[in-house]
Amino acid sequence: MGKYSVRVATGDLFLAGSPNQVQLWLVGKHGEADLGTQLRPVWGKEEFEIDVPLHLGRLLMVKLRKHNVLLSVDWFCKWISVQGPGTQGEAFFPCYRWVQGHRIICLPEGTARTLSDDPQNLFKKYREQELEERKKVYRWGSWKDGLILPIAGNRQPDLPRDERFLEDKDLDFSVSLAKALKDMAIKGTLDFINCVKRLEDFKKIFPRGKTALAERVHDSWKSDAFFGYQFLNGANPMLLRRSSRLPARLVLPPGMEDLKTQLEKELQAGSLFEVDFSLLDGVKPNVIIFKPQYVAAPLVMLKLQPDGRLLPMVIQLQPPRYGCPPPLLFLPSDPPMAWLLAKTWVRSSDFQLHQLQSHLLRGHLIAEVIAVATMRSLPSLHPIYKLLIPHFRYTMAINTLARSRLVSEGGIFDLVVSTGSGGHVDILQRATACLTYRSLCPPDDLADRGLLGVKSSLYGQDAIRLWGIISRYVEGMVGLFYKSDQAVKDDLELQAWCREMTETGLQMAQDRGFPISLESRAQLCHFVTMCIFTCTGQHASNHLGQLDWYSWIPNGPCTMRKPPPISKDVTEKDIVDSLPNLHQAHMQKTVTDFLGRRQPVMVALGQHEEKYFSGPEPQAVLRQFREELAAMDKEIDVRNAVLDLPYEYLRPSMVENSVTI
Numbered sequence: 082m083g084k085y086s087v088r089v090a091t092g093d094l095f096l097a098g099s100p101n102q103v104q105l106w107l108v109g110k111h112g113e114a115d116l117g118t119q120l121r122p123v124w125g126k127e128e129f130e131i132d133v134p135l136h137l138g139r140l141l142m143v144k145l146r147k148h149n150v151l152l153s154v155d156w157f158c159k160w161i162s163v164q165g166p167g168t169q170g171e172a173f174f175p176c177y178r179w180v181q182g183h184r185i186i187c188l189p190e191g192t193a194r195t196l197s198d199d200p201q202n203l204f205k206k207y208r209e210q211e212l213e214e215r216k217k218v219y220r221w222g223s224w225k226d227g228l229i230l231p232i233a234g235n236r237q238p239d240l241p242r243d244e245r246f247l248e249d250k251d252l253d254f255s256v257s258l259a260k261a262l263k264d265m266a267i268k269g270t271l272d273f274i275n276c277v278k279r280l281e282d283f284k285k286i287f288p289r290g291k292t293a294l295a296e297r298v299h300d301s302w303k304s305d306a307f308f309g310y311q312f313l314n315g316a317n318p319m320l321l322r323r324s325s326r327l328p329a330r331l332v333l334p335p336g337m338e339d340l341k342t343q344l345e346k347e348l349q350a351g352s353l354f355e356v357d358f359s360l361l362d363g364v365k366p367n368v369i370i371f372k373p374q375y376v377a378a379p380l381v382m383l384k385l386q387p388d389g390r391l392l393p394m395v396i397q398l399q400p401p402r403y404g405c406p407p408p409l410l411f412l413p414s415d416p417p418m419a420w421l422l423a424k425t426w427v428r429s430s431d432f433q434l435h436q437l438q439s440h441l442l443r444g445h446l447i448a449e450v451i452a453v454a455t456m457r458s459l460p461s462l463h464p465i466y467k468l469l470i471p472h473f474r475y476t477m478a479i480n481t482l483a484r485s486r487l488v489s490e491g492g493i494f495d496l497v498v499s500t501g502s503g504g505h506v507d508i509l510q511r512a513t514a515c516l517t518y519r520s521l522c523p524p525d526d527l528a529d530r531g532l533l534g535v536k537s538s539l540y541g542q543d544a545i546r547l548w549g550i551i552s553r554y555v556e557g558m559v560g561l562f563y564k565s566d567q568a569v570k571d572d573l574e575l576q577a578w579c580r581e582m583t584e585t586g587l588q589m590a591q592d593r594g595f596p597i598s599l600e601s602r603a604q605l606c607h608f609v610t611m612c613i614f615t616c617t618g619q620h621a622s623n624h625l626g627q628l629d630w631y632s633w634i635p636n637g638p639c640t641m642r643k644p645p646p647i648s649k650d651v652t653e654k655d656i657v658d659s660l661p662n663l664h665q666a667h668m669q670k671t672v673t674d675f676l677g678r679r680q681p682v683m684v685a686l687g688q689h690e691e692k693y694f695s696g697p698e699p700q701a702v703l704r705q706f707r708e709e710l711a712a713m714d715k716e717i718d719v720r721n722a723v724l725d726l727p728y729e730y731l732r733p734s735m736v737e738n739s740v741t742i
């Protein structure tokens with residue numbers, strides 16, 4: 082018994098408060114005290130003192146209930162802190178979510194606890210009740226067969242309130258989208274009248290506020306070195322791999338003996354690389370306003386020069402067909418327009434696989450599976466929940482918007498992208514079917530692709546560096562709560578989480594290397610590091626490049642309006658007629674600007690303010706994480722200062738803490 086001082090923090094946003102009265106209870110090890118309806122959490126922090134005549138013992142949780150007399154107004158509660166007998170200083174009760182309706186909400190004290198950390202089962206019932214409620218609120222949905230699962234719900238209002246944009250993000254998103262679409266409507270009216278006669282005419286829709294790198298793309302997009310560089314450090318660094326043999330599909334017609342000799346020489350030297358777009362083979366192209374669009378499945382062979390440049394050696398635009406002559410091969414020595422058209426076809430193919438496989442599937446959709454599986458399987462007391470939750474912010478919301486406006490029927494893909502109207506779903510299904518656990522872990526992925534130690538792969542160097550920092554952060558936290566491998570095996574909540582992710586969310590992905598159980602601390606750390614890296618670095622490295630590399634439309638054409646060339650007699654007009662028309666280009670630029678712009682409402686990696694963990698040790702681990710991120714950021718700044726083309730997409734200050742756009 083004694084005097085307790087209670088502080089209650091409401092969210093910082095304008096609509097976070099509520100005029101409803103809130104009743105609080107203090108729940109201790111030895112008793113529970115009803116503090117009555119002391120609160121009206123309209124704004125900021127509220128504080129009050131109260132005498133409690135009971136002996137409560139160590140405080141375990143705070144319970145609260147919002148009383149709705151006339152009107153129920155949701156309240157965003159950040160946290161509650163209590164000082165008094167049994168609190169050992171300050172007892173901190175994290176919340177960081179909306180309090181809705183009339184039900185009693187339980188907020189356990191912030192110390193992370195696995196089931197085995199609670200031998201007296203003081204929280205067991207609470208954990209079970211919380212998960213039972215979460216499974217009702219966070220339900221798996223289904224968008225298309227053969228894909229990993231999304232959250233249930235077609236629009237933002239269908240989502241749990243805690244997953245929707247808060248007003249600052251919502252305002253920024255809505256206003257900037259409305260502005261983008263207004264500009265598009267005004268400037269786009271002439272698109273159907275004007276047309277592009279020359280490649281330089283695409284400058285008509287080249288963004289004003291373009292980035293310095295976008296300017297460089299406009300100036301240098303035709304160069305072979307620039308073309309090759311993009312596979313290393315461009316918008317989509319995920320396809321390049323070192324050749325271990327000449328690809329079977331590369332059929333060299335008679336007269337190409339020199340090329341074969343060169344390829345074999347590079348192969349022997351270990352400097353032969355390839356980018357194979359076979360995943361696109363046979364994808365049904367879109368038809369836009371009754372006009373057929375075209376899709377190809379190129380193969381590019383490249384050589385890594387001693388100076389670090391990656392130069393194309395040959396482009397095969399389509400795989401060989403049985404019973405047909407071998408496909409035409411395009412060479413750097415071909416007539417310039419023929420070679421440029423071949424490279425442009427590769428750029429358009431890269432746009433398709435980048436946006437669908439590298440960005441949407443391996444960034445957005447995997448992050449969503451991680452978020453939904455965690456919300457359904459780990460109670461808020463669990464250390465892994467506390468570690469991961471900051472990396473889920475707005476992911477379900479932005480993905481729901483993507484499913485309803487980008488890849489939906491009548492969405493952007495159907496309107497202007499060559500793989501729209503179903504081909505995009507086919508590609509997502511094919512990419513899902515070959516999605517491996519190793520491909521989501523840069524140390525494994527880069528090893529498999531033969532890119533470890535390649536100095537000109539700045540993406541690779543930064544991905545390994547960032548993976549290492551995140552890995553040490555995860556190991557630091559896991560080490561606080563799991564003292565042995567057996568403790569990991571014995572954590573039934575953790576095992577259920579891993580199984581829910583692999584078997585349900587990822588749809589039986591164990592045959593592609595994803596674990597269905599966690600047998601050791603090392604395996605747990607690797608899995609959780611993959612989760613955090615996917616929600617942060619993987620998405621950023623495949624999202625942030627859009628503005629730089631796709632603003633100049635010929636460098637990343639969203640569609641191709643003529644079939645791939647079958648001769649080398651190519652004119653600039655052939656290229657212009659193949660590229661998106663002005664309307665399609667305008668739409669691509671609008672969406673690229675909108676999605677690719679730097680987000681004003683942004684939390685950088687590791688910089689979340691929410692305090693989910695109580696106790697000095699987890700705070701120390703987070704502090705160390707932030708210090709390592711800051712050091713990496715500074716070193717990237719120094720490195721980039723002397724680079725002709727800086728690489729920024731894995732710079733910690735540029736990487737968002739979750740997938741929010």
Ligand SMILES: CCCCC/C=C\C[C@@H](/C=C/C=C\C/C=C\CCCC(=O)O)OO
Binds near residue numbers: 440673
């Ligand atoms: C043409 C670019 C396609 C990019 C697809 C890859 C990933 C998804 C994307 C998320 C987008 C989420 C919402 C988009 C909402 C509105 C689009 C604006 C166009 C319109 O509705 O008119 O990752 O950033």
Ligand SMILES: [Fe+2]
Binds near residue numbers: 444445742
């Ligand atoms: Fe994105």
